[in-house]
Amino acid sequence: MTAQRCAFVTAVALMLAPQLVNAADNVTLADVKTEWQNLYGAIVYAASGTIKNGGTAPVRAVKVRIELFDKDGKPVAQREGYNLSAEMLEEAPGDIEKVKPIPPGGTDSLRLWIDKSDIPRPFRTSKVTVVEVR
């Protein structure tokens, strides 16, 4: 790579980096609810809610993490997933262009769950957070 190309790549990266950070900052979760569900015999601990894009640019994929903690605050289990429109990315991570974007000021639904069989021991609290925005 020539010095000129290297400088160009660095400049582009520097321009994009703040936007990624800002996008993550501007995406928020609202009305998050967690509950146990019995889906015809499949027992899951499920989180649902609304993802709000409070930024000025559309976002396509919002990666969300649910974490479970025991009474001492130690992690018990976790799982990551996407907003409803981007759930297909779990199967095809490269298909982001096919995802319908969330416009500025727009919302999308969140539904994320952990199978009971993936939770190794009792837990007391849970936390749902945005971990990545694209």
Add this chain to the structure above:
Amino acid sequence: MRLIVLFALLVALSDPLLAADKLRLNEATKEQLLALGLSDSQVVQILNYRQQNGNFLQVEELLAVPQMSRATFDKVRDKVTVDE
């Protein structure tokens, strides 16, 4: 008077529902669950659920048991616990 207080203390400590200790959901017997005020069919459902799905991981998991309404759950939630 002292005897009455002593007797009351003994009764409270001998009954798990009145004592500070809560009923352990993962070890509870049919009789203990019935003593919480649950119906026969609700108790059977809880025991079947525990047998099929393993120990409860949270008290709130009771809501995944068939026939367990929110009202019933609210009635017993403070009387039971899970092993941690």
